[in-house]
Each structure stands twice: as C-alpha cells, then as structure tokens.
Amino acid sequence: MPDERIGTERLLRQVPLFRDLSNEELEGLCTIMIQRTFRKKAIVFSEGSEKEAVYFIQSGLVKTYKTDENGHQQIVSILKTGDMFPHTGLFHAACYPATAETIVPTILLAMPIRPFESLLSSTPSIAVKILRVMSQKMIELQEKIQELTGQDVQNRGQLFLLKLAETNGRMKNGRLRIEIPMTHQDIANAIGTTRETVNRMLNQLRKDGIVETDRMGFVVHDLEALRHWRDS
Known part of the structure; x- marks a missing residue:
C-alpha cells in the first residue's frame, strides 16, 4: 500500500465519525479522498457557497466563522489535525454554513459529496455506523449550548x-x-x-x-x- 494511502487511513482513524468502520469500509473512504494544500489565510470555502466536499485536516489549523449583515465575524470553531468540517455536510446538499479559512499553511483531505453518497449507496453499513456517532455528537453539542447559556x-x-x-x-x-x-x-x-x-x-x-x-x-x-x- 502506498505511503499516501497509509497516511490517509491513519488520519481517518482519528476522526470520531469513522471510529466504528471496518478496515474494508475505511479503505472505501480512502479511494474517494483528494489531498489539497493551502497557504496561510487562504479561504477553503465561503459561507453560502455551494457545498462540494467535506474536509479533514491532515496538518495545520483552520478557523470557521460566520459574518453578520454588518460584516462582523463570529468565529464558530478552531480546528486542528484530525478534525472534520463542516459537520453538516454529509447527508444534505445545503450550502456551506460558514466560511473556513486557514490560520497557518495547511494540508486537507477533501471528500467530495457525490462520490461519498455513491459509496453509502453501495455500502449502507457505513451510513448506519456514522449516524450512530452523529447522534452522540448532537447530545454533546446540546450539552455545550446549555453550558454556555x-x-x-x-x-x-x-x-x-x-x-x-x-x-x-x-x-x-x-x-x-x-x-x-x-x-x-x-x-x-x-x-x-x-x-x-x-x-x-x-x-x-x-x-x-x-x-x-x-x-x-x-x-x-x-x-x-x-x-x-x-x-x-
């Protein structure tokens, strides 16, 4: 197996969303991944633009933020190696909910939405396992909101x-x-x-x-x- 494929599998194993996938299922994900390199302060995608892919940070840092009608930014998250964004991108085709910008030079793995949907159609067990993890993630987010209120x-x-x-x-x-x-x-x-x-x-x-x-x-x-x- 090429070193790049090994690195991709190792990264995806760090993503909580894929923690329950078998080796075979994970290999299926690796086949659709595309590596992309960004300089510091580069825009990965903009709020409201058409969603084409979900991203995983191979190295570097990314911030996501929303912009109000007066042009003020509200940072949503600071993301590091192994993190995935946006979480809302897997099961519907809505636009990107926020802008993503690199903080330092960054290498990302892009998972295009349409090939991912095709993979789920051919391997529905992946969808079932991911949905279980997403349910737990929703509970954690609800607890975070209550904590900040x-x-x-x-x-x-x-x-x-x-x-x-x-x-x-x-x-x-x-x-x-x-x-x-x-x-x-x-x-x-x-x-x-x-x-x-x-x-x-x-x-x-x-x-x-x-x-x-x-x-x-x-x-x-x-x-x-x-x-x-x-x-x-």
Missing part, C-alpha cells in the same frame, strides 16, 4: 482558553503552549465581545501570572489557576 463575557473567555488548552495545548520547557496565532479581535469574534474587553481580560490574566500571549499564541503558566480564575 447565561455565561458572562469573562466566563466565555475563560472557557474558550480552557478549551484551547485541552485540544491544542502542548508542554514545552515546562510550560503549556497553545500555538494558535490569534489576534485579540479573533478572540473577541470567538466569544462574542469587543476587542477592548478581550484586552482587559488578557491583561488581567497576565497580571495574575496565569496566561500571557505572544506571536505564536498563548502560554498558560498555571492551568489550575485558569480553571478557577472566575471563582476568586
């Missing part, structure tokens, strides 16, 4: 940083680094507030010796203190 801006900022630490944090030289280059405006777009509010929040976290920012992202000096920051 009623939270103030400071709490949303705290939860945002904790989520980044959980999903993207890496220990380097005894410190937890989150290597996602984001401006204060990006963070404001992610938690639904203003850049000035984010400035104040990050300044306070820096003064408390908990979190600081640099060109590469964030350094978390005290994760436990970040977890309990709003309790003090």
Whole structure:
C-alpha cells in the first residue's frame, strides 16, 4: 500500500465519525479522498457557497466563522489535525454554513459529496455506523449550548482558553503552549465581545501570572489557576 494511502487511513482513524468502520469500509473512504494544500489565510470555502466536499485536516489549523449583515465575524470553531468540517455536510446538499479559512499553511483531505453518497449507496453499513456517532455528537453539542447559556463575557473567555488548552495545548520547557496565532479581535469574534474587553481580560490574566500571549499564541503558566480564575 502506498505511503499516501497509509497516511490517509491513519488520519481517518482519528476522526470520531469513522471510529466504528471496518478496515474494508475505511479503505472505501480512502479511494474517494483528494489531498489539497493551502497557504496561510487562504479561504477553503465561503459561507453560502455551494457545498462540494467535506474536509479533514491532515496538518495545520483552520478557523470557521460566520459574518453578520454588518460584516462582523463570529468565529464558530478552531480546528486542528484530525478534525472534520463542516459537520453538516454529509447527508444534505445545503450550502456551506460558514466560511473556513486557514490560520497557518495547511494540508486537507477533501471528500467530495457525490462520490461519498455513491459509496453509502453501495455500502449502507457505513451510513448506519456514522449516524450512530452523529447522534452522540448532537447530545454533546446540546450539552455545550446549555453550558454556555447565561455565561458572562469573562466566563466565555475563560472557557474558550480552557478549551484551547485541552485540544491544542502542548508542554514545552515546562510550560503549556497553545500555538494558535490569534489576534485579540479573533478572540473577541470567538466569544462574542469587543476587542477592548478581550484586552482587559488578557491583561488581567497576565497580571495574575496565569496566561500571557505572544506571536505564536498563548502560554498558560498555571492551568489550575485558569480553571478557577472566575471563582476568586
């Protein structure tokens, strides 16, 4: 088996949606995958455009965001290696629900919608297994919405940083680094507030010796203190 096919299978095995597929079923998915390379700050697809494929991140980082009538961005998610987007793209032909843009140079695997539908028709067991996982995903999303309901801006900022630490944090030289280059405006777009509010929040976290920012992202000096920051 070529190295590229092995790499594709290894990546798809990391995708929770495909965790229950057999080796044969996974090989069927690999046959329809197309590798695409994007530079930093490249648009993968735009909100409202015709949906042609679902993507999996082989390497790099991607943000998805929606734009309101005034042109303001609301970041929906920050995605890393192994993540899939958009989740709404598998079983209906609606337009892309958000814009996807690379944060750093990124390699994606594209799964075209029509070949995927043909594969499901010939191998319905794949559809059954995927639907089971999607049902669990919906429960998790409902719990996340309930968690965020009623939270103030400071709490949303705290939860945002904790989520980044959980999903993207890496220990380097005894410190937890989150290597996602984001401006204060990006963070404001992610938690639904203003850049000035984010400035104040990050300044306070820096003064408390908990979190600081640099060109590469964030350094978390005290994760436990970040977890309990709003309790003090």
